Amino acid sequence: MSRPPDVLTMTLADEAATVSLAQQLAHLLCGHDGSKTPPGGRIHLRGDLGTGKTSLARALLRAAGVKGRIKSPSYALLESYNVSNLYFYHFDFYRFSDAQEWQDAGFRELFDENAVILIEWPEQAGTRLPPPDLDILLEYAGTGRRASIGAYSDKGRLWLTQLTPPGPPTLGPIPCGAN
Numbered sequence: 331m332s333r334p335p336d337v338l339t340m341t342l343a344d345e346a347a348t349v350s351l352a353q354q355l356a357h358l359l360c361g362h363d364g365s366k367t368p369p370g371g372r373i374h375l376r377g378d379l380g381t382g383k384t385s386l387a388r389a390l391l392r393a394a395g396v397k398g399r400i401k402s403p404s405y406a407l408l409e410s411y412n413v414s415n416l417y418f419y420h421f422d423f424y425r426f427s428d429a430q431e432w433q434d435a436g437f438r439e440l441f442d443e444n445a446v447i448l449i450e451w452p453e454q455a456g457t458r459l460p461p462p463d464l465d466i467l468l469e470y471a472g473t474g475r476r477a478s479i480g481a482y483s484d485k486g487r488l489w490l491t492q493l494t495p496p497g498p499p500t501l502g503p504i505p506c507g508a509n
Contacts, residue, residue: 371446
């Protein structure tokens with residue numbers, strides 16, 4: 331996937347900055363962005379092992395209102411959640427050795443426009459995935475991380491304009507469906 335022309339790069343100095351970014355993303359995915367855009371969207375999370383893909387996904391799910399344990403889908407490939415009738419599907423394709431495995435797993439039916447789709451290691455599915463609204467590349471940057479966030483849809487471009495450099499988490503959990 332080539333980089334889109336709309337890319338926002340920000341530094342995530344620590345875990346608190348990662349949580350802050352996740353809260354902003356949850357706010358947008360839950361439809362609290364002030365537009366008439368319906369809730370839901372697709373986010374691809376890329377980066378080397380240990381760059382924080384799962385941490386970002388967990389913080390996003392928590393901020394969206396997921397209660398209880400949030401497991402990594404590394405072995406199960408998929409963990410799903412429902413918050414106020416909005417489905418969240420968290421995929422991890424790290425263990426795929428062939429892009430055909432995505433097709434064979436039957437996940438295509440879960441790619442509903444009105445669901446939240448988070449995919450770690452999307453490159454393992456080759457070109458079989460539909461384009462994301464946002465693609466987030468996490469890279470090591472000293473003791474922190476650098477997040478390069480690319481928009482691949484009109485919804486993604488709208489969201490990019492609403493993201494701010496992360497500081498301390500301030501939004502707190504704003505469960506999907508809450509006003």
